[in-house]
Amino acid sequence: MGKGDMKLIWGSGSGPCWRAMIALEEKGFGDIEKKFISFSEKGHKGEDVMKKNPRGQVPTFSDGDIIVNESMAICLYLDAAYPNEGTKLIPTDAKDMAQVYQQAIEAHENLQMKIAIKCIYYQWRTKKEERNEETLNENLKAAREELEIWDKRVKQFAYGDKFTLVDAVLFPFVATVVRFGCDISSLPRLQAYYDNLKERQSIKNSWPPHWLEGELKDKILKDL
Known part of the structure; x- marks a missing residue:
């Protein structure tokens, strides 16, 4: 080890x-x-x-x-x-620990399903002529409502005043919707959260390398 x-x-x-x-x-x-x-x-x-x-x-x-x-x-x-190395991702206080576990799982389960699977993968894997526009619009609406929930929660970090596991889970989803064309400026707290964390060294060091090659032409979440 x-x-x-x-x-x-x-x-x-x-x-x-x-x-x-x-x-x-x-x-x-x-x-x-x-x-x-x-x-x-x-x-x-x-x-x-x-x-x-x-x-x-x-x-x-x-x-x-x-x-x-x-x-x-x-x-x-x-x-x-490695509890004594680097950032403590899970707080030791029981109340804070419970919230970090809860919100990390919330972010993973809800954003993975509502954004990745039902919005992005649906459009990738379904031919345009075979898509159900009513279903897609309902999926986009549900995804937007999920982002609005997080917009009400986040501050400098997703939970509390320090970087936690919630941020490691949440930020990649936020960055993904931005890359795929979602304008989050109408979600001011989420926008500020994104702008702040994208400059964090751990985020910059791990940024998907192919994203650095340029923006996507097909902004499939522009209506989100």
Whole structure:
């Protein structure tokens, strides 16, 4: 166990991968061994991934002979195994701990379903002529309502006055909707949150590299 024994397999643009990489950066492990895989080339189904995660999903993380799959589990493992390193992602106070657990899970479950699956993946995986516009509009409305909930909550950070696991989960979703064309200026607290955290070193160091190549032409969340 330890920094020299860690390895992360990841793909660019994946929210779960970004979450794990933010956590590694926050804990001071940003320079561990990493292997980049290409989703378009089915790298997540390659032997190196399948040996560690038979589901063929990334991120997959190892710390010596300890293998941890699922991004939330990776974040929790890092904070528990290395409590004195870097940022404390989970507060020790019971009340704050409960809220961080709750809000991190809320962000993951609600934003993954309402934005990633029902808005982005639906449009990617459904031919335009086969899309149900009424369903898509309902999905966009539900996603907007979810963003409005977070707009009422966030301040400098998602919970409290320090960076926590909630930020590692929430920020990649916010950055994703911005990249896909959503104008969040009408959500002023969420806009300020995004503007603030995108300058944080852990975020900058882990920013999806292919996003740096330019903006998307197809802004599929412009109506969100």
